[in-house]
Amino acid sequence: MVRRFVFCCLLLMSLTGAAMSLDELRFYLRSEPKTFNPALVADDSSETVRYLTGGVLVRLNRQTQQPEPELAVSWKLSNGGRTITFQLRQGVRFSDGTPFTARDVKYTMDALVDPAVHSPTADSFRSQQGTPRIVILASDRITITFPAAVAGLDKLFDQVAIVSASSPKREMAALGPFYVAEYKPGSYVYLRRNPNYWKRGESGRQLPYLDAVRLEIQANRDIEVLKFTRNEIHLINAMDADYFDKLSRSSPGKVRDAGPGMDTEQMWFNQVPSAPIAAYKLDWFRSRNFRQAVSAAISRDDLCRVVFAGHATAARGPVSPANKFWFNANLPPARHDTQIALQLLSKDGFRLKDGRLTDRSGHPVEFSIVTNAGNRSRERMATMIQADLRSIGITVNVVTLDFPSLLERIGETFNYEAALLGMTNVELDPNAVMNVWLSSGDEHQWNPRQKTPASPWEAEIDRLMRTQAASLDEKARKQSFDRVQEIVATELPFIYLVNKNTLLGVSPVLQGVVPVATRPQAYWNVERLRFSKEMAGDAK
Amino acid sequence: MKAVRITAVVLASLIVMLSLVGSLLPQFDYCLQDRQNFSAQPSPQHWLGTDALGRDRLARLLHGTRVSLLLAPAAAALSMVLAFLFGAVPGFAGGAGERIAKVLIDLMLSIPWLFLLLMVRALLPLNTSPVVSATITFAMLGLLGWGVPARVMLARARALREAEFVLSARAVGISRARLLSVHVAPNLLPVVAAQFWIAVPVFILAEANLSLLGLGVSEPMPSLGSLLAEMEGLLTVRGDFGCFAAPLVLLLMVGSLQVVAYDWEVS
Numbered sequence: 030m031v032r033r034f035v036f037c038c039l040l041l042m043s044l045t046g047a048a049m050s051l052d053e054l055r056f057y058l059r060s061e062p063k064t065f066n067p068a069l070v071a072d073d074s075s076e077t078v079r080y081l082t083g084g085v086l087v088r089l090n091r092q093t094q095q096p097e098p099e100l101a102v103s104w105k106l107s108n109g110g111r112t113i114t115f116q117l118r119q120g121v122r123f124s125d126g127t128p129f130t131a132r133d134v135k136y137t138m139d140a141l142v143d144p145a146v147h148s149p150t151a152d153s154f155r156s157q158q159g160t161p162r163i164v165i166l167a168s169d170r171i172t173i174t175f176p177a178a179v180a181g182l183d184k185l186f187d188q189v190a191i192v193s194a195s196s197p198k199r200e201m202a203a204l205g206p207f208y209v210a211e212y213k214p215g216s217y218v219y220l221r222r223n224p225n226y227w228k229r230g231e232s233g234r235q236l237p238y239l240d241a242v243r244l245e246i247q248a249n250r251d252i253e254v255l256k257f258t259r260n261e262i263h264l265i266n267a268m269d270a271d272y273f274d275k276l277s278r279s280s281p282g283k284v285r286d287a288g289p290g291m292d293t294e295q296m297w298f299n300q301v302p303s304a305p306i307a308a309y310k311l312d313w314f315r316s317r318n319f320r321q322a323v324s325a326a327i328s329r330d331d332l333c334r335v336v337f338a339g340h341a342t343a344a345r346g347p348v349s350p351a352n353k354f355w356f357n358a359n360l361p362p363a364r365h366d367t368q369i370a371l372q373l374l375s376k377d378g379f380r381l382k383d384g385r386l387t388d389r390s391g392h393p394v395e396f397s398i399v400t401n402a403g404n405r406s407r408e409r410m411a412t413m414i415q416a417d418l419r420s421i422g423i424t425v426n427v428v429t430l431d432f433p434s435l436l437e438r439i440g441e442t443f444n445y446e447a448a449l450l451g452m453t454n455v456e457l458d459p460n461a462v463m464n465v466w467l468s469s470g471d472e473h474q475w476n477p478r479q480k481t482p483a484s485p486w487e488a489e490i491d492r493l494m495r496t497q498a499a500s501l502d503e504k505a506r507k508q509s510f511d512r513v514q515e516i517v518a519t520e521l522p523f524i525y526l527v528n529k530n531t532l533l534g535v536s537p538v539l540q541g542v543v544p545v546a547t548r549p550q551a552y553w554n555v556e557r558l559r560f561s562k563e564m565a566g567d568a569k
Numbered sequence: 570m571k572a573v574r575i576t577a578v579v580l581a582s583l584i585v586m587l588s589l590v591g592s593l594l595p596q597f598d599y600c601l602q603d604r605q606n607f608s609a610q611p612s613p614q615h616w617l618g619t620d621a622l623g624r625d626r627l628a629r630l631l632h633g634t635r636v637s638l639l640l641a642p643a644a645a646a647l648s649m650v651l652a653f654l655f656g657a658v659p660g661f662a663g664g665a666g667e668r669i670a671k672v673l674i675d676l677m678l679s680i681p682w683l684f685l686l687l688m689v690r691a692l693l694p695l696n697t698s699p700v701v702s703a704t705i706t707f708a709m710l711g712l713l714g715w716g717v718p719a720r721v722m723l724a725r726a727r728a729l730r731e732a733e734f735v736l737s738a739r740a741v742g743i744s745r746a747r748l749l750s751v752h753v754a755p756n757l758l759p760v761v762a763a764q765f766w767i768a769v770p771v772f773i774l775a776e777a778n779l780s781l782l783g784l785g786v787s788e789p790m791p792s793l794g795s796l797l798a799e800m801e802g803l804l805t806v807r808g809d810f811g812c813f814a815a816p817l818v819l820l821l822m823v824g825s826l827q828v829v830a831y832d833w834e835v836s
Contacts, residue, residue: 271621335622402782408788412789413602416602431782434691
């Protein structure tokens with residue numbers, strides 16, 4: 030009996046030891062992944078799994094922001110940007126051993142553009158009605174012809190994970206560095222190293238270096254940070270400034286500030302003509318002088334310093350400096366000057382008397398800013414804006430609403446005066462935000478779904494956005510979009526406030542992490558991440 | 570027990586006095602943002618330090634306590650009036666009225682009040698001043714919080730309906746209205762008072778819950794709830810001793826009120 034017990038203990042110890050010796054990267058998903066089908070990915074968690082498991086023809090290098098060959102060794106654009114021909118990599122196999130051929134690419138693209146599938150990934154490819162024509166030229170050569178030219182076409186394939194046409198495992202057979210080995214709903218997703226992954230490191234060793242990735246599902250940020258401080262997880266992909274600030278004091282070696290991120294925080298005034306707000310307020314909100322005055326009265330530097338503990342940059346316009354190609358560096362930085370603000374207001378007949386600003390009809394200037402409840406940084410920004418605008422005699426009421434109510438007000442009933450929200454920018458190309466800039470767009474928040482542009486400058490933005498979308502000349506596109514940024518910085522339909530920095534938590538035992546601004550900021554080069562052998566005992 | 574009661578009364582009175590007097594002093598400006606000195610530790614300039622926007626924590630605590638201590642009892646009083654109308658009156662009257670009241674109370678207790686509050690809050694006009702928004706928040710709590718005291722009052726009123734002194738009074742021909750106002754109501758008073766003292770801390774905590782969701786009293790006005798909301802993250806409050814003052818005051822206040830309420834019930 031004793032012998033059996035001792036044997037069991039030894040067996041258990043050896044198994045535990047084997048498990049501990051695995052190079053297993055651990056981090057948290059903040060919600061349940063909704064799907065493992067790459068074509069249907071729409072949420073962050075599913076996107077994480079897709080990125081770690083999916084093999085793509087072209088990968089956008091997150092550091093250089095340039096497309097690089099992956100499963101396609103080369104590609105060629107022709108036919109005025111409508112056709113793309115891929116030369117595929119040979120000898121590649123899926124995680125289950127099924128060979129990768131042009132048939133798999135055709136199968137993936139057919140499924141992706143099938144209207145019945147409703148793939149969010151396919152939206153980027155739809156420049157015009159009609160389905161693309163996909164022709165297999167050889168087992169390693171395929172051509173895809175779209176009904177119309179698609180700007181930045183090659184970069185769009187970064188989102189298209191190739192699915193096997195013949196594997197019995199279908200989308201669970203992976204071409205990426207890992208494959209889904211186990212999934213326990215509500216608990217974790219366990220990814221194992223793809224034994225057939227094609228990529229090799231500098232020394233010729235097959236990648237990835239890691240044996241497994243364990244993605245625990247945990248929505249609570251507090252728990253995430255606590256587990257990180259206890260070395261139970263190795264990465265935090267995006268961290269709030271509050272946590273970052275605390276961690277940088279207690280464990281400076283475990284946090285990284287990668288500089289401005291892609292996302293923007295902005296406020297805007299409701300300019301919808303049919304909005305249920307007083308006509309005189311609508312007149313204020315439509316006045317460029319009024320919007321410029323409000324912008325000048327806001328201290329963006331204080332927002333960066335106080336709300337984000339210095340881990341943010343004052344925004345100049347709609348594009349973050351993190352977007353290297355599309356950012357217009359010629360835009361002047363927004364100036365904080367209450368005197369300029371009052372001069373601009375006086376041009377429109379506003380008067381400051383006894384600390385209160387009134388319009389030319391004698392109405393006291395007062396409006397509300399809505400923002401989403403529970404978002405501490407936005408609540409703080411709104412409170413600081415409230416104090417800044419008080420200095421020019423404007424009374425601001427800060428209203429925090431639950432998200433569904435907020436969306437209903439800004440998107441359906443238009444029953445609001447000003448809003449403070451952020452925009453998450455996943456893609457670099459301005460075509461991804463056409464819906465925001467076109468006056469007919471649903472996301473043209475200050476006055477959406479216009480039949481004809483309400484102002485000459487909106488008509489000009491429409492023209493420039495359409496021009497750049499139809500052009501394949503990157504220089505010409507950039508010129509057009511630079512002009513859009515200039516118009517936006519002058520007219521201020523959105524008053525851009527800050528670009529939050531990309532703040533990461535990275536365990537010192539993890540090597541090869543190169544933080545970048547674009548998603549996934551910490552593990553975009555996951556196949557090259559490895560654990561430091563010297564410090565392995567600390568956190569593995 | 571007497572010493573505990575006296576301590577509780579003294580503590581509650583002290584908190585009320587300090588919040589009322591302190592919040593009126595000009596040096597305690599609750600919305601002044603010292604942006605060069607945010608998230609500061611306690612100092613001679615800021616006794617409890619400053620919050621994330623550089624506002625003096627002591628000033629915000631004094632004002633927040635005043636807001637909560639003025640509005641929570643008002644909301645509790647509103648609740649008691651409703652509880653008396655929907656609990657005590659039908660309980661004493663009996664018959665169909667009592668049955669309808671019971672259904673109504675059960676209905677009230679089964680409503681997920683948090684969602685109802687969220688809904689009502691979303692329907693409110695946006696341009697309400699912080700004072701009005703605070704009043705509305707507590708008024709909503711008062712309007713929705715009468716279920717439990719109504720059930721207690723209904724049970725007590727029903728028991729009084731069968732009491733000998735009530736039966737005797739009815740036998741000599743006293744009208745129901747006079748019976749209720751002169752004989753029953755004074756007997757219900759200890760129950761009402763006990764329920765009132767229970768409701769006050771409940772409403773303070775309910776407002777704290779709403780503030781944690783960002784739906785309590787609007788900025789820049791503080792309340793005990795919004796001050797508690799600053800402690801949302803365990804890591805962010807680590808080493809930040811000033812932010813513990815609000816829960817301490819709330820604890821002392823609620824504890825004192827509970828002792829007073831218990832005393833009322835016993836008496």
